[in-house]
Amino acid sequence: MPRALLSSLMLILLSAATPIGQDGGSTIIPKREVNEVLLQGLDNLAAGRTVSDIVVRHLDVGDEHLGVSVVQRSKVEIRDNVTGIAHPDLDEIYYVLSGTGTMVNGGDFVEVQSSESALLGPMERGRIRGGILQYVEPGDIAIIPKGMPHAWHKIDTDSISYIIFRGDPHKVMDVKTQ
Numbered sequence: 001m002p003r004a005l006l007s008s009l010m011l012i013l014l015s016a017a018t019p020i021g022q023d024g025g026s027t028i029i030p031k032r033e034v035n036e037v038l039l040q041g042l043d044n045l046a047a048g049r050t051v052s053d054i055v056v057r058h059l060d061v062g063d064e065h066l067g068v069s070v071v072q073r074s075k076v077e078i079r080d081n082v083t084g085i086a087h088p089d090l091d092e093i094y095y096v097l098s099g100t101g102t103m104v105n106g107g108d109f110v111e112v113q114s115s116e117s118a119l120l121g122p123m124e125r126g127r128i129r130g131g132i133l134q135y136v137e138p139g140d141i142a143i144i145p146k147g148m149p150h151a152w153h154k155i156d157t158d159s160i161s162y163i164i165f166r167g168d169p170h171k172v173m174d175v176k177t178q
Contacts, residue, residue: 027177029056029068038097038161041072045159050074053119058168058176065168065175072162076101076155082131084109084151086124091167094142099160100135102153103142107131109149120171124149 004115037054044052051073058067082104088115088138109126117123128149136142144150145168 010140016076026176027057027059034070034163037070038072041070041161042159043046045072045074053164055119055173057178058173060168060171061108063169064079065173066173067164067166067168067173067176069164070161072166073152073155073160075158078154081149082128082153083125084128084131084149086147086149087120088122088124088147089168089170089172090120091146092144093165094136094140095163095165096136096138096140096142096145097161097163098138099155099157100137101155101157103134103136103150104128104131104136104153105142105144105148105150107149119173121168121170 033056037056041052041054052069053069053071056068056070058065084104086109107128107130109124110129112124112126114126115123124147126149128151131149131151133153134142
């Protein structure tokens, strides 16, 4: 993972309690806004969606874009054949806020399919073979490098909520400043 991405993530996490920056300052996403987006995502799940991925900010920071999204997923029972995704152009860092589950990361795709997502740019999808199962709970951080297959093998709770920090060096995602 590029050192600039890790430094930017730390800046975002450490500056969360500071006042909103002035012109030329850093971008601050207030906790109240994150909470509003969390509630919106839970409403999306209550309306029947199984996934809510809401981009809070996606900014051009010079050599790359950096993004912050709030994601929620509904409960998932254990699956023998897990279909996952990979983002060839995006590094992702998940910070788990609530809920527990087991992710499958790594391995290879069986019969990979490529597509273009309006939200996330180029994507690969397929059944994951040989991935590693990793349990996560609130406070855990998962780092998923670009191109790595990943999916949820099981979500134990009614839903899981997490913040995704996305490094976008090829600027495949649209900028969202508010």
